[in-house]
Amino acid sequence: MTIVPLIRQVVQERFGTFFDSIENFYLKNFLILIQGLLTNSYTSISAIAADEHYSVSHTTLFRFLQSHEEFWATMKNLLFSLFRRQMVGEGTSRQRHILVIDDTQIARRGKLIPFASKHYDHCDKRFILSQVILTIGEVKNKVFQPLEMLFAKPSKEEGEPYRSKIEMAISWLKDHSIRGAIIIADSWYTKH
Structure with missing residues (x-):
């Protein structure tokens, strides 16, 4: 069972305008990595890529993590501001x-x-x-x-x-x- 559609909904609620403005493979690979990290049985990128639900190769995920510096810098800033808003909002x-x-x-x-x-x-x-x-x-x-x-x-x-x-x-x-x-x-x- 894959939970990617549920994660996609949450990601698009939080970062919708960001992912709307870039190519689809960013969101697809990002969602696969999130689900793989949330699943206890996966211990590596290879294990995530081997799952038949994702149809993605190890090399594709590895390159996605190793390159696209602008994407990762923007994601880091978006996540930081999201965490800050949540932290400030709680107290x-x-x-x-x-x-x-x-x-x-x-x-x-x-x-x-x-x-x-x-x-x-x-x-x-x-x-x-x-x-x-x-x-x-x-x-x-x-x-x-x-x-x-x-x-x-x-x-x-x-x-x-x-x-x-x-x-x-x-x-x-x-x-x-x-x-x-x-x-x-x-x-x-x-x-x-």
């Missing part, structure tokens, strides 16, 4: 937002993995090849809602300055006009 105007900012370092072996570069590991006291992910989210009604995942990477292009995790967090807060929020973070952020 009173007197409630302050509680934001959580946390970083995670994931060791990697491949040099060609996106955003993998040399980062200092404070536990091992040495530089390792890793990805550093800065997660920003909001806590509302005892539920953590991730809002953004930023990847730290020293710049390899000349003239482009390195941005620290703190600079990325401050930039994100300014870009999204966050004011008067309670921010929960590691004490490390207050020492630098």
Whole structure:
């Protein structure tokens, strides 16, 4: 049984004008990915593509995820504004937002993995090849809602300055006009 028609209805209610203005394959692939992610039995893109209900290849879904940067950037902004509207709508105007900012370092072996570069590991006291992910989210009604995942990477292009995790967090807060929020973070952020 496929629930794509129900998901299609919800997506079109929330993002109707956006999906009306782009090619049909965006909505089709987006709906397939949503249903695949909501189904417990699928553990990979290949498993989603193998389902006979979808008539889509693994390569098609993988390319859809890896390319179409403008589509994904617009979707991210639409989802962020939708979450913000829902979060603001649930509370009173007197409630302050509680934001959580946390970083995670994931060791990697491949040099060609996106955003993998040399980062200092404070536990091992040495530089390792890793990805550093800065997660920003909001806590509302005892539920953590991730809002953004930023990847730290020293710049390899000349003239482009390195941005620290703190600079990325401050930039994100300014870009999204966050004011008067309670921010929960590691004490490390207050020492630098």
